[in-house]
Amino acid sequence: MSENQSKKINSEIPDIEVLFELADLFKVFGDSTRLRIMVTISDNEMSVLNIAETLNMEQSTISHQLRVLRQNKLVRVRREGKQIYYSLDDDHVKKIIDMGLDHILE
Amino acid sequence: MSENQSKKINSEIPDIEVLFELADLFKVFGDSTRLRIMVTISDNEMSVLNIAETLNMEQSTISHQLRVLRQNKLVRVRREGKQIYYSLDDDHVKKIIDMGLDHILE
DNA sequence: TTAACATATGAACACATTTACATATGTTCA
């Protein structure tokens, strides 16, 4: 059995706990502020204040949302002096966003 | 418009309205009941009652969520007599789910 | 150490979302 079957792997029915986890993951992507943060830092890392200024939002709002992204391992953190720089965790994140964009822009 | 350009679309920074739309799309995936419905009907179409029984939830709950999926064009609808059969709209939907699963299961 | 700055966090409010119950709408068949 052919390539056909290797494509089948993902079509097995995931059990319910996995689906709960998956819903939680998509929930994180389902907020425009968090999406904007992710897109903003996708090219290069940025400090919290820098992100807040770029998006024209409160520093605390950004900080709260960065925590959500951190908890879900979607961003990387690096301290340099007083500032803390955030960047996207991996290409996976970008891929998920791009896949969604594909759906919308088609 | 060259192929080059069409591939580039996704790596440009999407403007804010698109990100709002994108957030709305992910919001739909960010609920376990809707995810379970999508996974349940991903192999073959199912009637509303059948879905409700499979997931052991109220018929009205399923119906409400199916409307959300319908409004977001994620499911296809087919009437046959008294029953209405739902199925996933396209492979795109499955891909988005699989991509999320990849992130979780790695 | 203290002042100045960057980030994180707690609490509260406003708003959105999910679900269940009751009921309406739509379809078939006698």
Next chain:
DNA sequence: TGAACATATGTAAATGTGTTCATATGTTAA
């Protein structure tokens, strides 16, 4: 037509989420 069934919808309650304000924590440099 009316009874029986399948699906959709309105409403209300419970729960969850995002944002702001005030303040705490942590870092640097004088």
